[in-house]
Amino acid sequence: MQKHYYILTIISLLLLAGCQTTPKEPIRKIENFGNDWYFKKAVDIHFGTSPWDAAVIPHTMRVEPLVVNNQWQGYGWYKKFFEVGDTTGKKFFLEFEGVMHQSWVAVNGEDIAEHIGGYLPFTVDITSHLKPNSRNMVKVLVNNEDNPQIPPGKPLEALDFNYYGGIYRNVYLVITSDIYIPDAIDSKDGGLLIHFNEIDESQAAGTIRVQAKNESSAEATISYIAKLNSPEGKHFEFSSQEFNLQIDEATEITTEISIPLSDLWSPQNPNLYTLEIQLLADGKVVDEITEKVGIRKIELKADGFYLNGEKTYIRGTNRHQEYPYIGYALSDEAQWRDAVKIKNAGFDFVRLSHYPHADAFMDACDELGLMMMNCIPGWQFVGDSTFTENALQDCRELIRRDRNHPCVVFWELSLNESAMTEDFMLQANQILDEELPFEDAYSAGWMDHESYDLFIPARQHAKPPKYWSGYKDDNRNIFIAEYGDWEYYAQNAGFNQKAFADLKEDERTSRQLRGAGEKALLQQTLNFQEAANSNQKGKLTIGDANWLMFDYNRGYADDLEASGISDIFRIPKFAYYFYQSQRPPEEELKAPLQSEPMVYIANYWTETSPTDVHVFSNCEEVELLLNGKSVEKKKVERDEFSSHLTYPPFVFNLDKFEPGTLSAKGYINGKEVAVHEVSTPGKASQIILGADLSGIPISNESLDVIFVYARVCDENSTCITDAENLVQFTVEGGGELIGENPVKAEAGIATVLLKIKYFNTPLTLTGSSEGLKEGKLKLRSY
Secondary structure (H helix, E strand, O other): OOOOOOOOOOOOOOOOEOOEOOOOOEOOEEEEOOOOEEEEEEOOOOOOOOOOEEEOOOOOOOOOOOOOOOOOOOEEEEEEEEEEOOOOOEEEEEEEOOEEOEEEEEEOOEEEEEEEOOOOOEEEEOHHHOOOOEEEEEEEEEEOOOOOOOOOOOOOOOOOOOOOOEEOOOEEEEEEEOEEOOOHHHOOOOOEEEEEEEEOOOEEEEEEEEEEEEOOOOOEEEEEEEEEEOOOOOEEEEEOOOEEEOOOEEEEEEEEEEEEOOOOEOOOOEOOEEEEEEEEEOOEEEEEEEEEEOOOOEEEEOOEEEEOOEEOOEEEEEOOOOEOOOEOOOOHHHHHHHHHHHHHOOOOEEEOOOOOOOHHHHHHHHHHOOEEEEEOOOOOOOOOHHHHHHHHHHHHHHHHHHOOOOOEEEEEOOOOOOOOOHHHHHHHHHHHHHHOOOOOOOEEEOOOOOOOOEEOOEHHHOOHHHHHHOOOOOOOOEEEOEOOOHHHHOOOOOOOHHHHOOOOHHHHOOOOOHHHOHHHHHHHHHHHHHHHHHHOOOOOEEEEEEOOOEOEOOOOOOOOEOOOOEOOOOOEOHHHHHHHOOOOOOOOOOOOOOOOOOEEEOOOOOOOOOOEEEEEEOOOEEEEEEOOEEEEEEEOOOOOOOOOOOOOOEEEEOOOOOOOEEEEEEEEOOEEEEEEEEEOOOOOOEEEEEEEOOOOOOOOOOOEEEEEEEEEEOOOOOEOOOOOOEEEEEEEOOOEEEOOOOEEOEOOEEEEEEEEOOOOOOEEEEEEOOOOEOEEEEEOOO
């Protein structure tokens, strides 16, 4: 694909909601269809003998253990009873955001749809199968068994991640008139596409394309009105041409638009406009959709990546979307909390390894200012011609679903670490050209093939000399898609072998559980630091993404893949704070995001703690104090591990351990701006409970899941970092506890997952452990 580097934008989809012609009756109705389902497992496509259980969507077919190496696979049945009123002049659709990975849909006993693929949405038109003013039933048969024709294709016993099963993302009932805007997935020109191809300091100009479909009993004159509201409240309105639309005909209507520009989207300022489309038939509004959109300009130039005209080095991470126990069946709010954590860790970019993630996560990245690389399903596997056809269809559907999101800057239309044929790569890139014929639609591939705009090797795939010179083409942009894990796990200590020569195998690796101890967590951090520093030496490297944000299950292993900078329960390790320290202290972000001067002591300060104290900070100077007395105050010092870092860590050498309190104070321009303290823990005496909301309130409208943490503490509320107490959790007032219970604390913290439906009354949680004062936590709805 030949690209010319000029101005462009992409606009994002955040919220799909009906607008109203009158206060009583919205034109387009969207109902969360996740409640009041029933589920049963089946050994085959027949019902089997297991009973029906009540279920709420999102749903997983089996709650798994913490370490999953025998994930349940097979068939499952879902059913739901519902009523509709008069269906005259209306269309009814079921929208499934994600079902793993084969599904068959029946309404009132009639089979009406089959879908293949577990990571992308599909819509089923159920209009003609409904009983008006009566009770209806929908049944969905699902199957998640190994299938080499459905990407990722590789058998679960050898796949490096789990894909779980069930209707694990949201389901909606959508009701429209019989002249309406169809779903974007259905066809190349379906739904809404908005794109700006000319942006300068004063204006943004581009097009809005809307598809209209007429399934009424008469032809109609069609047009639309587009209303665009800026973050500052400025209003712009555009009218399309009129078209005559015959019965059972669809047409695309494109309108050129131009607005004075003041609010570009960026990670620092994720400005979003509100776009409302009103579809008119014979002068009457018959359908409306409202979306959040963001305007931004991206360019890949010979010397790097440019965002809104400014050269930008991209600092990012990778994410797997699983939670412990429930797999992929996360609530929308849980998706948002993950995005908040990634942003608060200091990143402005996330690679969606190795498949499309949920709509809610995409929306969160738009709102919070996280750029992303969007990926099709694939990992170390290429199947037959049917597999290839399905993978190419994934390319199309991924683009159609996400084409309006400003957060998407690269499209990874590449089967990760797989021996793709040249024909596949050419076809995948041709699809991108067809679906998004714009100069800023950049493709990314793990193989160094000329069809891709961006080459995305991982450090373990390359030898240093060629790696930093750009491989075959000295003018080829490189984004390092993975680093910090495998090269250390495989005994390759980066580019500094001698410094690691005396380390044992379990000390060298980046795969360290949070409970592995300070030495292991510091080694993991140093691995990430060394690799991140070395990445920035490459003149053609536009950015990188570490492997990875959260620990996860590999499906075939007896342990967790522990190279995350946070554990599977989303509790940070030391490396989290190293990355957080790389965000500039002057950067201002809105709550719940954190952007301020920071300092963090990577030490528990116990008798077994290292006396070389590592402190992560984005300040100019850091002072370390022990029991109120200054040990040393120093400015930034660089070594071979930090020569290219913006904010190198500080290391203080203490002669010996002395119990008490370590304090680190950060200074900018001579002024104290941040402080962090750690204290030597005493004897365990109490449990302190806390809930992880990450600034996102618990949903009071639908299913939600949150982590509840029980910290084993001394009388001064200091966490006992080597405590392994068994903690028993209980909940009163509603909610369901999921996971091991009682659960053994890891590094002083025990975790349980709390599932809540309709959070409208207070919940009281208790954590108890033998010999300790129990902890209490009350949760109230907002």
